[in-house]
Amino acid sequence: MLIKLAWRNLWRQKRRTLLTASALALALFLSLLTRSFQEGSYNINIDNAARFYTGLIQLQHPEYAESASIDDLLSADIEQFPTLNTIPEISFVLPRIESVALAAADDRSKGVLVLGVDPLLEDAYSGVSDKLTEGEFLAPDSKAVLLGEGLANFLKIKVGDEIILYGQGYRGQTAAGLYTVNGLLHFPVSALDNQLVYMPLHLAQELYSTGNNLTSWVIHTKDLKQIGKVEQRLVDHYKDQIRVRDWQDLSPEMAQQIAMDRAGGIFLIYILYGIVGFGLFATIMMMTLERQREFGVMLATGMVRGKLLSLLFIESAFICVLGIVLGVLVSTPVLGYFYFNPIEMTGDAATAMIESGFEPILPVYIDTTLVINQAIAVSSILLLCLIYPGWRIFRLNLVSALKGGSHAH
Structure with missing residues (x-):
């Protein structure tokens, strides 16, 4: 009524x-x-x-977030992580080695960020080849590297020149190598443009003597709404054995x-x-x-x-x-x-x-x-x-x- x-x-x-x-x-x-x-x-x-750099989620060694050490690694064998294939919300899984080195050419040198990637997967994920301004993109079995334009200008080198990378590898081994510059990349973020060196994953593994290991597995979900769900599933599965970090943890400033x-x-x-x-x-x-x-x-x-x-x-x-x-x-x-x-x-x-x-x-x-x-x-x-x-x-x-x-x- x-x-x-x-x-x-x-x-x-x-x-x-x-x-x-x-x-x-x-x-x-x-x-x-x-x-x-x-x-x-x-x-x-x-x-x-x-897509530009961190990925939405990363799997890392439990100590890597604090140490950023090349000694804290995960297996590069995707079959060691079968759970990743059972989560339908995941669209990309990429292997990466991320470390630092001293880059030198003639009488100039500079500290750089070395990124070892699977070129084909990385290009499908973030379109790295579109950022090429000179030279050619990397083939999976390539022995060459790509540099940020700012870094190349600082070192006064161009496509076809050689660059020396020197640093510390796995378990204190010396990481040193001479590489040909295959191409130059332009990044709008100057911090990356001035210090990034891209190389195929197998080359980074040789440089740092990591064997069949890497620093992180980068994961991207089909939708941003699914990040929390995927992250929770991974945390529940791996518990303390592997550190699961989302984009907020990887990019706290943003x-x-x-x-x-x-x-x-x-x-x-x-x-x-x-x-x-x-x-x-x-x-x-x-x-x-x-x-x-x-x-x-x-x-x-x-x-x-x-x-x-x-x-x-x-x-x-x-x-x-x-x-x-x-x-x-x-x-x-x-x-x-x-x-x-x-x-x-x-x-x-x-x-x-x-x-x-x-x-x-x-x-x-x-x-x-x-x-x-x-x-x-x-x-x-x-x-x-x-x-x-x-x-x-x-x-x-x-x-x-x-x-x-x-x-x-």
Whole structure:
């Protein structure tokens, strides 16, 4: 009976009902739009950074994170890690050796980061060959290396010249080798451009005398949402035998930057909610004051105050559902359009992304969790706005209400 009465009450004042629902729909639409673009930009940055260098997840020796030592290694035999083949969410598994060395050519030398990779897998994963500015990409059995352009300029060498790498190998052995420069790579991140040396995995294993071992297995998931699930499965399986590190652990600076930016975005949405909330409160308060005579009649005919309050909350719940449905109906085509036609970035940011081999686009992130979270937030605003009007109805003076007095207390 209360539900039927609440539904009828809504449509006695259609304009007021639609105005209130529209305010909720606007709040939902704007917050969904903001959060979708925000999370979309984070996701593309995380994915690009992962492909560019760290990967989304790495398997490492338990001590490697602290020691970064070439002595703390894992087997390079993928068959030693059968679990990786049983997790359907994993899209890439790449072997890597990462270490440091002193690079020298003629009378110049510099500390460099040596990355031993499977050239074909690495190119499929991150498109390294697209960053070539001179020379040719590496073949899996190649005996040559690729250098960052900045490093080549510092050492004053070009394609076809030779470079000496000198460092410490496995168990204190001397790591030394003379290699031909097969090509030059350009990285927009100067720290990599100025110190990166790419070489085939087998060559890095020879240089550092690691045998059939490596420093890390790099893992990429089909979707960023799956990182937590995959990481947990790996942690549960390997326990303390192998260290599982996600991108936040591997790139703490980027994780912190995203967390701060996300907090700023959410704060702005709270300001939006506050503005919409005040308008909503004014509408509900006006609706309550206008209906005091009606409430007085209902109380006089025997309705208990608790049921009257329930009626108000049911009406508000209908308005809330209507607002959420309207908000979702308006948001869906807009977000759908930007999902299939993402905004193209311009300027320096676009140039940096193109140079990295990635499309300069700003995608939107569409996920039911975002919709549910914003719907809960909008419902909470409405609930807060009902507290004072509900208290006014509970304390309603019957005589004043029946006289139509707007100062009933």
